Amino acid sequence: DRHLLDLERLQAAELFAILSTAEQLKALTDGCRRKISLLSGKTCANLFFENSTRTRNSFSLAAKRLGADTVEFSSAGSSVAKGETFVDTAKTIEAMGVDWVVTRHQTPGTPHLLARELGCSVLNAGDGPHEHPTQGLLDILTILQHRGPRDWQSASLDPSQLLAGMTVAMVGDIAHSRTARSNIWGLKSLGADVIICGPPTLVSPRWEEIGFEVAHRLDDIVERCDVLNLLRIQFERQQTRPFPSVREYAALYAMNGDRMRRAKSDILIMAPGPINRGVEITPEVADGPHSVILEQVTNGIAVRMAALWLLSGASDIAASESNPPR
Numbered sequence: 007d008r009h010l011l012d013l014e015r016l017q018a019a020e021l022f023a024i025l026s027t028a029e030q031l032k033a034l035t036d037g038c039r040r041k042i043s044l045l046s047g048k049t050c051a052n053l054f055f056e057n058s059t060r061t062r063n064s065f066s067l068a069a070k071r072l073g074a075d076t077v078e079f080s081s082a083g084s085s086v087a088k089g090e091t092f093v094d095t096a097k098t099i100e101a102m103g104v105d106w107v108v109t110r111h112q113t114p115g116t117p118h119l120l121a122r123e124l125g126c127s128v129l130n131a132g133d134g135p136h137e138h139p140t141q142g143l144l145d146i147l148t149i150l151q152h153r154g155p156r157d158w159q160s161a162s163l164d165p166s167q168l169l170a171g172m173t174v175a176m177v178g179d180i181a182h183s184r185t186a187r188s189n190i191w192g193l194k195s196l197g198a199d200v201i202i203c204g205p206p207t208l209v210s211p212r213w214e215e216i217g218f219e220v221a222h223r224l225d226d227i228v229e230r231c232d233v234l235n236l237l238r239i240q241f242e243r244q245q246t247r248p249f250p251s252v253r254e255y256a257a258l259y260a261m262n263g264d265r266m267r268r269a270k271s272d273i274l275i276m277a278p279g280p281i282n283r284g285v286e287i288t289p290e291v292a293d294g295p296h297s298v299i300l301e302q303v304t305n306g307i308a309v310r311m312a313a314l315w316l317l318s319g320a321s322d323i324a325a326s327e328s329n330p331p332r
């Protein structure tokens with residue numbers, strides 16, 4: 007496919023191709039810090055209609071690390087205020103000569119709409135509560151680096167078994183979390199056992215109906231998890247809040263020192279961010295030795311470099327690096 011819209015429809019082999027390319031590009035750029043010229047002459051447009059710190063800046067850095075130019079569009083301050091539509095805005099930016107459009111929008115399906123309307127590649131940087139595929143990829147890359155088979159990049163392994171035997175819980179506001187959905191589909195494709203944990207008001211019964219384990223108390227599952235991915239409760243997407251309040255949520259779902267003492271000794275603590283200290287995670291856990299939250303951020307640049315690179319139609323990094331496009 008020439009777009010990256012979601013992880014639900016990607017096969018294990020396609021996920022593996024992006025993840026192993028990300029690892030390769032991370033090494034080639036000295037941990038995502040050094041600039042190389044694989045994509046010089048190309049341009050990436052970031053079209054953000056919702057706020058972002060991590061995704062927007064790391065897409066921008068990913069393009070720049072590979073030598074591409076970027077166009078930064080925010081709906082605030084743009085001609086959207088004069089009535090220009092989402093599609094007309096995207097077509098206008100595309101007409102400036104861009105090769106990829108990265109889009110974040112509050113409405114599910116908007117990247118899929120652009121994929122039909124534009125000639126260039128479209129990457130979903132988060133569409134409402136639907137999916138956030140590069141977040142799912144960067145989370146999975148972080149798990150593989152810490153808990154994957156030693157030779158996980160080897161093409162001889164079955165990608166659908168890369169995370170076999172690994173129990174990963176997505177904890178929190180599942181109903182409003184695009185990160186949860188992308189993780190759930192990606193982790194399942196790679197063979198992980200996924201637990202979906204959150205308040206009954208924020209976890210659809212559909213997950214259990216289609217075969218996922220659902221838990222409503224973190225205390226019931228914390229001892230057998232290899233990885234916890236702690237989601238932010240998204241009050242801004244809720245019309246009413248019958249349950250839980252922030253206080254109830256913290257009591258039932260926050261990863262804190264007490265729950266850490268009952269967890270596996272090598273548990274991996276993750277969060278897509280932004281984190282609310284004291285709500286889904288306490289500072290001692292967020293800043294503690296099991297936390298890989300900032301590694302996730304760096305891996306965001308790696309997977310976004312890989313996505314841009316693979317969608318550019320190229321495949322052989324070594325050959326392209328010695329003879330970059332002009």
Ligand code: CP
Nearest residue numbers: 058059060061278279
């Ligand atoms: N995780 C994530 O998507 O963060 P931002 O909203 O800051 O991009």
